[in-house]
Amino acid sequence: MLVQQLINGLTLGSVYALIALGYTMVYGIIELINFAHGEIYMLGAYMGIITFGLLTTLHLTFPTSGAALLIMMVMAMLFCGACGITIERLAYRPLRGASRLAPLISALGVSIFLQNFVMLAQGPRDKGFPHLFAGEGIDLFGSRISAIQMFIMATSVLMMAALQLLVHRTKIGKAMRATAQDMQMASLVGIDVDRVISATFLIGSALAGVAGIMVGMYYGLINFFIGYIAGIKAFTAAVLGGIGNIPGAMLGGLLLGLIEALGAGYISSEYKDVFAFAILVLVLIFRPSGLLGKDISRRV
Amino acid sequence: MPTPRLSITLIQRPFPRIVLTSLWFGLLSLPLMMELKAPFFGLERPLLVSAGVAMAGLMRLAVSQRGGPGAERVQRMVGSIGGAVRHLTEQIDRRVIYVVAVASAVVIPLSLNRYHIDILTQVGIYVTLALGLNIVVGLAGLLDLGYVAFYAVGAYTYGLLSTRVGLSFWEVLPLGALLAAIFGILLGIPVLRLRGDYLAIVTLGFGEMIRITLNNWDSVTRGPNGILGIARPRLLGFTFSSPIDYYYLILVIVLLTIFVVDRLNQSRIGRAWTAMRDDEVAAEAMGINLMKAKLLAFGLGATWAGLAGVFFAAKMTFISPESFTFFESVIILCMVVLGGMGSVLGVILGASMLVILPEMMRQFALYRMLIFGGAMVVMMVLRPQGLIASSRRGIALGPKDRQGSASAAVTSPQKMG
Numbered sequence: 001m002l003v004q005q006l007i008n009g010l011t012l013g014s015v016y017a018l019i020a021l022g023y024t025m026v027y028g029i030i031e032l033i034n035f036a037h038g039e040i041y042m043l044g045a046y047m048g049i050i051t052f053g054l055l056t057t058l059h060l061t062f063p064t065s066g067a068a069l070l071i072m073m074v075m076a077m078l079f080c081g082a083c084g085i086t087i088e089r090l091a092y093r094p095l096r097g098a099s100r101l102a103p104l105i106s107a108l109g110v111s112i113f114l115q116n117f118v119m120l121a122q123g124p125r126d127k128g129f130p131h132l133f134a135g136e137g138i139d140l141f142g143s144r145i146s147a148i149q150m151f152i153m154a155t156s157v158l159m160m161a162a163l164q165l166l167v168h169r170t171k172i173g174k175a176m177r178a179t180a181q182d183m184q185m186a187s188l189v190g191i192d193v194d195r196v197i198s199a200t201f202l203i204g205s206a207l208a209g210v211a212g213i214m215v216g217m218y219y220g221l222i223n224f225f226i227g228y229i230a231g232i233k234a235f236t237a238a239v240l241g242g243i244g245n246i247p248g249a250m251l252g253g254l255l256l257g258l259i260e261a262l263g264a265g266y267i268s269s270e271y272k273d274v275f276a277f278a279i280l281v282l283v284l285i286f287r288p289s290g291l292l293g294k295d296i297s298r299r300v
Numbered sequence: 301m302p303t304p305r306l307s308i309t310l311i312q313r314p315f316p317r318i319v320l321t322s323l324w325f326g327l328l329s330l331p332l333m334m335e336l337k338a339p340f341f342g343l344e345r346p347l348l349v350s351a352g353v354a355m356a357g358l359m360r361l362a363v364s365q366r367g368g369p370g371a372e373r374v375q376r377m378v379g380s381i382g383g384a385v386r387h388l389t390e391q392i393d394r395r396v397i398y399v400v401a402v403a404s405a406v407v408i409p410l411s412l413n414r415y416h417i418d419i420l421t422q423v424g425i426y427v428t429l430a431l432g433l434n435i436v437v438g439l440a441g442l443l444d445l446g447y448v449a450f451y452a453v454g455a456y457t458y459g460l461l462s463t464r465v466g467l468s469f470w471e472v473l474p475l476g477a478l479l480a481a482i483f484g485i486l487l488g489i490p491v492l493r494l495r496g497d498y499l500a501i502v503t504l505g506f507g508e509m510i511r512i513t514l515n516n517w518d519s520v521t522r523g524p525n526g527i528l529g530i531a532r533p534r535l536l537g538f539t540f541s542s543p544i545d546y547y548y549l550i551l552v553i554v555l556l557t558i559f560v561v562d563r564l565n566q567s568r569i570g571r572a573w574t575a576m577r578d579d580e581v582a583a584e585a586m587g588i589n590l591m592k593a594k595l596l597a598f599g600l601g602a603t604w605a606g607l608a609g610v611f612f613a614a615k616m617t618f619i620s621p622e623s624f625t626f627f628e629s630v631i632i633l634c635m636v637v638l639g640g641m642g643s644v645l646g647v648i649l650g651a652s653m654l655v656i657l658p659e660m661m662r663q664f665a666l667y668r669m670l671i672f673g674g675a676m677v678v679m680m681v682l683r684p685q686g687l688i689a690s691s692r693r694g695i696a697l698g699p700k701d702r703q704g705s706a707s708a709a710v711t712s713p714q715k716m717g
Contacts, residue, residue: 033501043332050331082328094681101443102684104500105637108445109676112630116670121332228626232508235501270516277505284498285490 004143005265006258011149011218013257014156018211019234020241020249021163022084022204028180028244029200030096035107036087038231039114040080040205044212045129045222046122047076052130069132069213076209084205085198093194111227118224126223129216152214159207160250167246172199180244229273233260236280242290251291402555409547417543421615423655424550425608430635430651431561431644432604437633438641439570440597441577443500445629446487446507450480450602452514452624454609459527459619460520469533473610480606481599488598492591507629514621526620533614546615553611557604562644564600573597574642627669634672638679640686649687 019041026034051072091110095103137146167173178186179196187193215230216222237256241248256276263275283290409417429451436444454476461467461475491502514521521527533540533549540546564570572593575583584590613619631654639650658668679686 047331079328079331086324086328091677091681095684098680098684101437101441101641102680104443105633106677106680108630108633109673109680111673112669113673113677116667116673117329118332120666120670121329232501232505239498239501271512274509274512277509280505281490281502284494284502288493288498 001143001265003141005261007140007143007145007149008265009258009261010254011152011257012261013237013254014153015211015215015218015253016230016234016237016256017250017253018156018159018207018214019230020237020253021160021246022208023235023238024241024243024246024249025176025200025204027238028246029176029183029197030092032092032103033107033235034092034201034204035104035231036091036110036114037204037208038227038229038234039111040084040087040227041208041212041215041230041234042118042222042224042227043083043114044076044080044209045216045226046118046127046212047079047209048072048213048216049127049129049222051075066132073210073213076213077206080209080212081202081206084201084208088198088201093197111231115224115227122224124224126221129220129222131220132217148217152218155210155214159210163203163207163246166203172196176200233273233276236276236283239280239290240283242292245290245292248290248292255291405551406548409544414543417547419656419659421543421547421550423652424547424554425612426632426635426651426655427554427648428550428557428604428608428611429632430639430647431557432601432608433632434601434636434642434644434647435561435564435573435604436597436601437636438643438647439565439577440573440594440601442594442597443503444598444601445500445504445626445633446510447503447601447605447632448624448626448629449487449507449510450483450605451609451612451628452510452621453480453483453602454606455613455619455623456514456521456527456609457606458610458613459530462531462613463527463529466531469531469610469614470535473607476610477603477606480602480609484598484600484602485595487602488595492594504626504629507624507626511621511624511626514624521621524621526618526622527613528618530613530617530619532617540614546611550611550615553607557607558644558648561604565642565644569593569596631672634676636686637676638686640688643686643688646686646688 019037022037022040023034026032026037052068055068055071087110091106092103095106133147133151137144137150165173167176175186175191175196176199178189178191179193183193186196211230212222215226233256234253237252238249239252240256241250241252243249256279259279260272260275264272267275409420412420429447432450433444433447436442436447457476457479458469458472461472462469467475487503487506491499494502515524517523540549572583572588575586575588576590576593580590583593612623616623635650635654636647637650638654639648640646654672658665661668664671
């Protein structure tokens with residue numbers, strides 16, 4: 001029972017972590033809570049279904065379902081990345097330098113717009129996600145890790161490792177870190193700040209798109225509303241780890257997943273969502289900088 | 301002549317760029333429009349796509365022109381409407397306007413049918429709510445996304461006390477308002493140190509926690525089934541039952557709200573709030589007790605939601621958690637933002653518009669939230685201060701100065717916090 005809850009928690013937590021990365025990266029650079037980020041994740045899930053539908057309608061068959069999954073993920077990443085960049089250009093960039101309230105309300109508007117757009121275009125009902133994994137999974141201490149759970153955890157770790165490499169080893173990563181530290185200074189030394197911000201939205205949104213596909217596979221059902229609650233939880237994860245801090249978001253996501261799984265398993269599953277909010281409030285009261293938030297120089 | 305200028309600037313823009321952006325939006329919205337059953341493409345879909353693309357392209361155009369002559373023109377057009385309204389109200393003696401407005405609010409509904417009176421009652425509820433939220437968001441600059449929680453507190457206070465204890469409407473009305481204020485302060489205490497964006501999320505979480513609790517606490521709130529058979533208000537043997545009775549009841553509440561909020565706005569506390577909204581550090585340096593000011597804002601803002609909630613429960617005689625979702629909070633926020641944060645007149649206008657327009661466009665009901673979302677973005681980008689910008693004057697000015705300040709507000713709209 002305990003081990004099973006831990007496994008479930010880690011699976012969910014690694015998805016939260018992927019979404020939380022997008023929040024934290026954007027916040028690290030332009031100090032904006034991107035309310036629409038949860039919606040990007042929802043778009044990723046839909047893009048997965050749509051790509052799958054397209055592949056089957058065009059009678060493209062693959063030797064393994066893994067290849068189809070890969071195509072779905074790439075499409076979702078591309079689509080979500082494009083959406084992220086567009087949203088930034090449209091709704092946030094014109095408001096740079098305005099009061100703090102304006103971009104928040106604008107982000108809220110984007111979120112509502114996207115939700116309703118998808119509801120109108122794809123219908124309000126739940127959509128079934130294709131089953132791509134037939135694997136049995138393995139037994140571990142009397143509990144079972146399904147193939148999907150293994151896949152989700154492995155992909156998340158891979159994505160996070162890739163992100164760490166990107167941030168610390170590449171030129172654009174360096175530019176991102178510089179912009180996060182001091183935007184004005186970064187532009188003075190010749191960094192194209194607009195491009196860096198676009199890149200940040202691209203990367204964060206692409207990660208959220210992957211997360212969308214993974215959750216779709218995990219639960220088997222998606223609807224236009226999934227982005228709302230997932231967005232809040234991922235934000236909680238980002239705050240828990242220290243917003244603006246990339247390893248913090250990963251840690252926060254995993255912790256939140258664990259707490260939620262244990263809370264749902266041992267206390268009450270009806271109040272599952274309340275736990276996330278309660279944690280958020282507690283963290284903000286007692287440690288507003290988050291678990292890893294002290295190290296300001298490392299935020300990106 | 302605003303129209304010719306606008307069309308000229310539209311043509312002057314490099315044509316390919318507009319086409320490119322429209323294509324880009326088409327590309328983005330196309331996959332989402334795909335039907336998953338065979339035949340793969342439905343027939344009504346392309347229509348939706350093209351409508352979406354056209355809208356998106358226009359939005360992009362409007363956004364890219366921010367600061368350009370076209371956008372300024374649009375801004376000035378919207379601004380001059382607000383300015384004209386304010387100018388007009390400043391020319392005539394304010395008391396005359398008040399008397400005329402109140403008199404027409406009392407007399408006109410007598411000639412309307414039940415349906416229209418019901419809508420006006422709705423307007424009243426939302427004006428009360430929006431003016432309450434305006435204290436928190438517009439005056440104090442604290443973004444509260446869980447405002448509907450206090451509305452729920454008021455409604456459930458009356459629902460429970462009426463069905464279980466048998467208290468009357470008039471006894472619960474102040475109780476509900478007080479309880480909502482206490483909840484407001486309770487929410488305020490932990491979030492005192494938080495900055496704007498954290499605050500938004502925490503208040504959102506608070507709103508959801510209240511709703512989830514109402515939904516799951518079956519033994520007290522009867523969960524999603526809600527509370528039935530809430531008593532109607534009675535006064536000296538007269539029972540409020542027809543729409544017009546409720547209309548006059550909410551009218552009294554609205555007038556009280558307007559009066560109090562307007563007085564608050566011009567009081568010491570109101571000035572402290574505005575100062576805090578514009579610059580917390582500077583406000584504190586000037587001797588404003590930030591903690592007290594914030595708690596007062598939360599408490600006084602929540603009070604009106606509590607009042608509106610009690611009235612709502614009494615009017616519907618049935619309440620359930622479904623009436624108190626996050627979207628209700630968003631709609632109330634929209635009213636404040638679209639009307640003009642901090643401006644009492646603007647907020648009343650915003651609330652009336654957002655209740656009446658959807659009623660007039662019943663056939664577009666599905667698209668309502670879509671339009672709200674889009675309008676919030678466009679509003680923030682083009683005219684962040686709302687339809688009627690709040691005016692801030694320290695001392696009473698002479699007639700000539702008044703004209704000057706009114707036109708100044710039109711030509712150089714100040715940024716709102």
